[in-house]
Amino acid sequence: MRLVTYRSEPAAAGRLGAIVNDLVVDLHDFGVVTGTPLPDNMLDFIDMGPATVTAVSRLLNEYSDDMPVGIAVPLANVKLLAPIPRPRKNIFGIGLNYVEHVAESSRTLDTSKELPKEPVIFSKPPTTVVGPGDAIEHNKNITQQMDWEVELAVIMGTRAKRVSKEDALKYVFGYSAMIDVSARDCRRAGQWIYSKGQDTYAPFGPVIITADELPDPHNINLSLTLNGVTKQSSNTRHMLFNVNHLIADISAGITLEPGDIIATGTPEGVGAGRSPQEWMWPGDVVEAYVEHIGTLRHPIVDVTPNN
Template identity: 60%
Template sequence: MKLLTYQTQKSEARLGFIHNDKVIDIQNFGDVMQFPLPSTMLELIDMGDLIIAEINSLMKSCDPGDLIGISFTMEEITILAPIPKPRKNIIGIGLNFTEHVAESARTLDTSNELPQKPIIFSKPPTAVTGTNTNILLNPKLTQQLDWEVELAVVIGKPGKYVDKKEALDYVFGYTVINDISARDCRRAGQWIVSKGQDTFAPMGPILVTKDEIPNPHDLNLSLKVNGVEKQNANTKYMLFNINELIEDLSTVFTLEPGDIIATGTPAGVGAGRSPQEWLWNGDVVEATVEGIGTIVNTVKEINV
């Protein structure tokens, strides 16, 4: 199922799903079918995997006429981030593609040795923004704004000490994240100032449930800046795949429904180019993951 958080001119944020190129409001769909359904993504995730099968079953028995009053065209809505306000920090994974390790070692102060365990950092919930919004560039903080397309995993149930063989059972779905980074804002090796500024986690445009992505380890990733391709790779080249990440992370701390894991970016970031390239006011960034979609954001310089 393709899920999204949206709003109209008359509504606050609402939860919907895409059907025949239209957005069906989930809570209103539940009212029509006399089956209580929530109005937010996190509430839906809390209901577990089986709720998706239940909604699909209800759709098969639904009269198409009943959907007319609860559906919208894409032109009638504004798409927000799938989870506009995560409960916790986004879990980021650094240096998870071999060529990105090499390019980072050439131009940043990271090691050229492949990580033996996942490198973990985080981005605050306030970093989240949706597609067709601005990435805010504060020139007093950074002159090295960079891009990173990533597949994001959304956890669907609590997990502690998860065996990697069972790890995908804990996944609810997948979305796209652009891990925006201010390369000159790292402090003593710590990344959160570089990674965690407001709007530095564009996410979306939708969340695709795991039943529609049978193999998350064979998805193309790409990113364009002003229409020029900068990154192009595949999730099969991750150093630590999703199963291994979930096993490792759940050993450190309990994973909970709605947790978001940004699984790392491939080579092609601005810091790794010769000469280096950075994002500036007015630049348009498009981050794409196969089977999910594209998030589009424009850099906007702010003066504070």
Template identity: 60%
Template sequence: MRLLTYTRNDAPIRLGAQVDDCVIDLAALAAHTGVELPGDLLSFIQADAPAREAARRLLLSDPATWPDEAVHQLDEVSLRAPLRPGKIIGVGLNYVEHVEESSRSLDTDKELPPRPVLFSKPATAVTGPGQPILHNGDLTAQLDWECELAVVIGRTARRVSEEDAYAYVFGYSIVNDISARDQRRSGQWFFSKGQDSYAPFGPAVVTADEVPDPMSLDLSLRVNGVTKQKSNTRHMLFPIARLIADISSGVTLEPGDVIATGSPSGVGAGMVPPEFLTPGDTVEATVEGIGTLTNPVTDAR
């Protein structure tokens, strides 16, 4: 399933499933058939397999029986961030070429990290498709981009083995790991990466059953239509299963948590000369099978 969080005519946000060019309100469709389903994605994830199975059965039913209030054209709705995660765990230096790029331009270690490099972003950093990335010139002159595959956790994960890791994945999305490169503080990344709007997220969450090999997905990023990043998830230094095992060895992952799995090379700080985002720019992050997450850059002041 391709799951969206959307609003229509400024109504409260709803959970929908995209079917071709339509968005199907799952809770409304369920109510029409006497079934109950959550109206938001986080609750849907927390409801686990019974909710997913019920939704799939509903979507396989005859569309002619679907009520009008449950079916909307995609171009008639406004997409929002899929959910507000309890935790966003970022992974730094997870593509070999980005390790070299960062050592040259950001003074990080030139050696490959022996374990995943982890940091966090607060939920307040999340913004949705089409929503602005805020450029505050009082705080940064080095606003940068990073296209990343996002892993959405579906079950409570504590001390999970690599062999069992994928059983805890609900689905996949996109995070653009926005960074103020000049706001790293004594090697700490929280303020550099955690400011408001620094976690564009979406446009959808695709359930794990529809992504047969998440370690073989093309990803790319464009600024004003010009390609800056282009790679494939197969080039991750630490694959998804290793990340889940490593994180859950000491931090409990909960349903709806998001792991941003790292950026390939091609970030603005690594360009010669360096390039950074400014108000008026448009950033498009694309991951194969998930879609394109587009955000404008606007002046925050």
């Protein structure tokens, strides 16, 4: 399934939907019609577990050519929000997870040129999340070095504690796209959370594709453009630590819970690694593409206080 959080009117609350034949099917209303109680939000749906995903996917296929009246609207007529508008916990970010990105970071940032021997983990608060098309805020009083990073995002489906690499993918609910925005000049004594954790610094979406439709997350193209110019283009097969490894490593010491998000790192081509360095500024438009999932397109806007 391709799952979204959407609203059909500007003042409406976000609701859980599934994309079927260019329609957004409201899953709560679909459940009423089919006698299958379903929630109206993504986190509660994830909590219902893998059996519900299988059952709903089967039902949607059965009704795909004859969808009941009044429970679906054209995709073109809705506003997509972040699939999980407010994560329950901080996003788990992974740094330096593509070999060439390690090299470019070592040339211009205070990171080692040696490949990490274990995943480099940081976090982004829930307030970083914005949905498709929303503005990324630029405050020139805080940063003059706003950077881009396209990433595959992993959404956990079941509680994972000390799981093996071999079993790790069984705990995944689905996958999405994320832009890990970074203020490179806001790193503090080696700590990254203020650099990467500012408001709007995690554009997320446009959909979550459930794991049953993407059984191998390790051969996915991803790319990013700034003002139409390609800056990043790679494939998840070049990850230093794959999704299995990341889940096993994090869950060894931190319990992963349903709805938790892991942003799996970015390939080479970030602004800090270029010569001369390049940054995002108000008026720019950044677009990130992840194969099978879709494109995030976001304007950079000035929010510098007038004082």
